[in-house]
Amino acid sequence: MPTNLSRRHTRVCVVVTSACAVGVLVGCSTTTSTSVTSGTPVTSTSTDGPSATTSRSSPPPTTAPPSTSSAPTATPSTSAAEPTQSCAETLVNRMSREQRVGQLFMVGLSAGAGPSSLDAILRDQHVGGVVLLGTWTGSASVAAATTHLQEVAKASAGIRVLVSADQEGGQVQHLRGNGFTGAPAALTQGRDPAAAGGTAARTGRELAAAGVNVDLAPVADVVAAGFARQNAPIGAYQREFGNDPATVSRAVTAVVAGLQGSGVSATLKHFPGLGRVTGNTDFTTVGTTDEVTTATDAWLQPFRDGIAAGTDLVMVSSALYPRIDRTNRAVFSTAVIDGVLRGNLGYAGVVVTDDVGAARAVAAVPVDERATRFIAAGGDVVLTGLASTVPPMATAVSQRAADDATFAAQVDASVHRVMALKVKRGLATCS
Numbered sequence: 011m012p013t014n015l016s017r018r019h020t021r022v023c024v025v026v027t028s029a030c031a032v033g034v035l036v037g038c039s040t041t042t043s044t045s046v047t048s049g050t051p052v053t054s055t056s057t058d059g060p061s062a063t064t065s066r067s068s069p070p071p072t073t074a075p076p077s078t079s080s081a082p083t084a085t086p087s088t089s090a091a092e093p094t095q096s097c098a099e100t101l102v103n104r105m106s107r108e109q110r111v112g113q114l115f116m117v118g119l120s121a122g123a124g125p126s127s128l129d130a131i132l133r134d135q136h137v138g139g140v141v142l143l144g145t146w147t148g149s150a151s152v153a154a155a156t157t158h159l160q161e162v163a164k165a166s167a168g169i170r171v172l173v174s175a176d177q178e179g180g181q182v183q184h185l186r187g188n189g190f191t192g193a194p195a196a197l198t199q200g201r202d203p204a205a206a207g208g209t210a211a212r213t214g215r216e217l218a219a220a221g222v223n224v225d226l227a228p229v230a231d232v233v234a235a236g237f238a239r240q241n242a243p244i245g246a247y248q249r250e251f252g253n254d255p256a257t258v259s260r261a262v263t264a265v266v267a268g269l270q271g272s273g274v275s276a277t278l279k280h281f282p283g284l285g286r287v288t289g290n291t292d293f294t295t296v297g298t299t300d301e302v303t304t305a306t307d308a309w310l311q312p313f314r315d316g317i318a319a320g321t322d323l324v325m326v327s328s329a330l331y332p333r334i335d336r337t338n339r340a341v342f343s344t345a346v347i348d349g350v351l352r353g354n355l356g357y358a359g360v361v362v363t364d365d366v367g368a369a370r371a372v373a374a375v376p377v378d379e380r381a382t383r384f385i386a387a388g389g390d391v392v393l394t395g396l397a398s399t400v401p402p403m404a405t406a407v408s409q410r411a412a413d414d415a416t417f418a419a420q421v422d423a424s425v426h427r428v429m430a431l432k433v434k435r436g437l438a439t440c441s
Contacts, residue, residue: 097440098429101169102422109167110425111407112136114385116172116362118143118395121184125158131397132162132171135404138428139172142184142222143395146175149189149220156221169429170437172391174224174277177213181247182227190216196229200251200261207264214272223435224275224323228265230312232258233285242297243280243290250285255311262312263319275322275435280364281351282340283309284327291328291364291371298371299330305350314355322431323360324351326389328371339371341384348388360390360427367394378406386417390424 102110116139119128131137140159146152156173163171176184180195191212193199199206210228217225228251231244235253238245251261262278269276282303289297303309313324328341335345341363343349351357366372366380375383381392381403392403411418432438 094430094433095426097433097438098426100440101429101433101438102425105167105425107408107411108404109136110421111404111411112167113138113169113425113428114381114391114407114421115139115400115404116141116174116391116393117397117400118367119155119159120144121146125155128159128397129162131400132159133166135400136167137163137171137400138169138432139174139224139391139393141226141393141395142173142175144184146185147187149185149187149216152185152189152220152222160221168438169432172224172275172428172432172437173222174226175217175222176226177217177222178227178229178249179209179213180249182249185217185220185222189220195248196251196261197248199265200257203260203264206251206261207268210265210268210276211272212268214269214274217274218272222274223437224277225269226277226279226325227269228262228276228278228316229280230258230262230278230316231280231283231285232309232312237285240288241285242288243284243292245285251312255308258312259315262316266316266319266321270320270322273435275431276316277323277325277362278313278316278321279325280327280329281313281324282307282327282331282334282346283313284329285309287329292369294370295374298328299332301332303331304333305345305354310350310355313351317355317357317359321359322434323362323391324357325362325364325393326351328364328366328369338383338387341366341372341389342375342380342387344387346387352388358427360431361388362391363389363393365393365395367396367399378402382406382410382417385420385424388420390427 112135115135115137117128117131117137118141119125121142121144128140142152159173160170163169176182178196179193179199183190183192193209193213199209213225217223229244229249231250232255233241233245233250233253238248244250251258266276283300286300286302287298289295291298317324326341326347328339330339331346334350335343338345340346347361351361363384366384372380377399384392385407394400394403407421411421429438
């Protein structure tokens, strides 16, 4: 998520809110989704209008050039992918509607809150993922929490949970202390992509040792030189790998390979980019409209290359991109998710929201609609830092699926993508 980091840590320690610096991504597949026209706006219930505070210093839109990345593609071979897809289908077919819906939620666990605080929601709502919020100290304490979570989840449904954390580097490292090595800010890492890949591999090993199987990184957003101080969510904290698409792409592909080579899923974020806004969507709607980015923008190249590198997840931002969809924020936009991400960029994996529990940018949308609108737009995993929002969201998804066959098919497709990722990462098995 975009975040005001100095304020975020304080806020999260007090109340389970957003996932601070959360980003999002998906399981890779050799299947290409059908393209959807990206310029057709979808009717929105949100009262959020376009912001007039977008900086004039943002570069003009351009057409994306061919990929500059030379990183190897991590897409699984047909022989490897087919058993995974077959097992995922078997697992989905065994599930009740409620169990399927639960797999589409990732709920927050704050540092200092006992992991047993989520026992009921894991058991009763069949929640498929947990995000660690705030600052956790020491690998042993994280491992104890993740072990408990997995035991509860496995006892409930026989399927383990995705456990995620923001471990980007610099100021965005939520797991600290013994067992976690600090990493430089992304802007520094971007100067040496090979070193960034090595750092990511080490980070992946440390996360895996603590039971964390998803890193909400890397940030694939581009922030123009000279605009960083105005760019509250990313540039102000040096979370970008560079100031141009080529530099960011080289680092992003290296980080994806490093993390996933260590057995931890990477998450590209914040699609289609937060580098041209001034406001932080966690705290405001002001300055969260990107008046520049288009469906064929050159600044989408890091996402394209990260997808080619095999990223397991992609996180969608909660900003508004009127040159793609005049009405809906990206997280609720069919044009953005199904059109640009799945259609133009050919992404067939898991798509996750930025926080939609407490984020100010989505506050005007009723809680239950935040989940149904995201899934209807082509998304998969609803991330919320507030556990109390899961029951109404899950109920709304279940009810709409019962009444709408098209939506029910979208739910099943999303569950299939999530289960394919879990099979791939050893969190579920058909044996």
